[in-house]
Amino acid sequence: MIIMNYNMLSVLLAFIIMELYNLRRLISNKESIKVLITYVVITASSLVIGLLLAAGRRPASPAEWIQWIFKMIGVVK
Amino acid sequence: MKISKLAILFMLSILLPGCWDNTDLTDINIVTALGIDKDEDGKIIVTVQVAEPAAVQLTSSTHGGGGGSAQIKPVYVKSYKGETIYDALISMKSIIDKRLFLSTTQVLILGERFCKDGINETLDYLHRDYQANYLADVLVARGATPEQILKIQPDMDTIPAMYIKGTAENTAIRAKVERKMLIELFKDIKNECRQATIGQITRLDDKTVKTEGTAVFMNGKLVGWLDQYQTRGYLFVTDKVKHTTVSCSVNNSKISVEIIQSSGKKNVIFKNGEPAKLSIQMRLEGNISEYIGKETLNSPEDIRIIEKKISQEVKKEINMALTKAQKDYSSDIFGFGELVHKYYPQYWKKVMDKWNDIFSRLPVDVWVDIKIRQTGLIKSPMKKDE
């Protein structure tokens, strides 16, 4: 069973509505395909991470990757 | 356009009620005083004094007029046991109806047993919690439990906590008890160069308490007390005296001098890298406020004699406080250690752990200088001319 964090979900929902609303403008503005892809990638990744967080399945965060890299180099103890 | 207007309305309805944390005044119990003690088994007993605003208003408006309807008491006092302070406060809800609101705490009273077991670690909750009032006055109850103290019903104020706070506050004109706020106590606890002291409160009868004297701590544990004169000596040295009255007798006549300004300076004198002695310098200014006697008071020489007497008196009080701190408790409540830490950090690092013993052995030089400026509306004392 997955316990969902409903506050997180509602925040996500609000953002999704906003971004879909924005997407309409993006298409009507006739932006290039590159812009569209960037937009979709960023939105999708934040959606996926947000859902994972709401489900309590937190993946290792960029801060941890960076710390790990620095530990490998030996800058940070 | 329509959508954005709707969105704004929707947003306002979310934003304006103050999120999750709105609390109505009717949903909280206003805590005016908090008492903390320990029982024999080491459990914490927390006592709260809660004020009922409606009843406070009622009692003050219908005072002497006879209320008529059923009287609600303006305050009630409840105690509860728990493993920690927070545990006790939360468990207490089994006997209390509403949420306890701690930000209004005016007075914090610590029990004797609680203090003897050490306050360094146990007060953590009051520091960690977001609603703690750092400006509450802290007092140690002597010869009574905090519950007994908080259960008094004073004539002077409908809320006992306000009455107790008042007596602690007016130390500004008498300097017989140290007024210690919670934040200052935390600073004392955290500072290893200085030992903590807290004002003392005793219960006289059902209606009265007395705040006089000081509780002396050593490494967070209550080790003893200073009486009112020693307390004043201590306050003189730590430069916390604002106004006070010092009395002395000269040739069968009694004189009271009101100290209007006091500045104390302490120092540790080093010789060959070791502390050789402590020195205390006091500069006081005062006015003659009462003179019961037959002498005349006309010339500067008369004033000089009184100045000398008063300075001896102040010196005596300071020496009494020093003797108590050095010989009986060996606890550096004056904060000489801070001076060593600041100006001789290398030496301090070596002696940090045994500083209180070193402090106890050091001789002290006390130097008091008092200037009497005014004599009030009359010059010579009241007497029949012969």
Added chain:
Amino acid sequence: MEKARISGLQLFLLMTGFLLGSRLIINPGTEAKADGWLAILISGTGGLLLITLYSLIVLLNPSRTLVEILRDRFGNAIGSVVAVFYIWYFIHLASLVFRDFGSFLVTTTYPRTPMEVIIALFALSIIYAANSGIEVMGRISEILVPFIPFLSTIIGASIVTTHDFTAFLPVLENGIKPVIKESLNLLTFPFGEAVVFLTIFPYLNNKRHLKKITTLSTLLVTVLFLYIFFRNIIILESHFLEQATFVPHLTSVLFPGINLEPLFDVIMIIGGGIKITCAIYAAVISLSQLTGAKDYRIFTSCIVAFSVILSLWIHENIFELFSWTGNVWAYYSIPFQVVIPFILLLFSLFKKDKLQDEE
């Protein structure tokens, strides 16, 4: 590039607000304890050099923002890759500030409100501000930023009741090492973060004053940090400083009589809002230039949403946040704040003539 101009005063206030930003929550110079003032002085000097470096880059590459400069100097391919890293860095910066504020508000003012809701509500106003453009941001800072030094001074001046002005003694009790470490921390957070302004400096209407404005702003911030540090240490003593999670908040609670906490929260939100807005704006402008979008505004909401999610994702608890900003952030920032700008400056100096010939 947006067709907009901001005045010198607006840039000065925007930058001051940005630099004060979230450092107002976390006491400047805590780790060096009583020697924090030394760390502030050292990092202020270093910050002055860094910020002068950034303004020199902009002066040598007139009316170009970060992405364009990078592409000009490093070539299209490498420049774009570096630009992507910078965009990530700006988003990361914004999300860290989001998290700082979320933690702060959850601890002190809204203990029972979920952090994601606080951050999300905060983010909505950020989207609005960033969408309004740099001119509006400049005007907002003109109204709001003066409150920060003003209120800080009031809070400080009214609380100093104990006059132990020797509280900062002894000097260098624990040696020079913690001072150096804290200086590095302060240099990279907040002074070096002004690298964000590489995208904002080009909008200044009168470039001749750029160096003067940045210098003044850095000096003002250093002085304010010193003031805040001394205020805190005089009120709280050095032994006590390290104990509190949010030191300046603690000092504001100590005012007898009235509750100054709301004033303090206002300062925080102004500083943090401006900081996040600048970071988001920089990220959005850079991204739109990188992808060649016609209007930068289409990216605002998705970038803000991403950084909000990132802020919730990035650290699990407050200790991770503090230890990360204390230990890793400095090293992580050095390439972005020092190395790349320095190379950029060298390239700009050497290729200057060549580029002008082409034009």
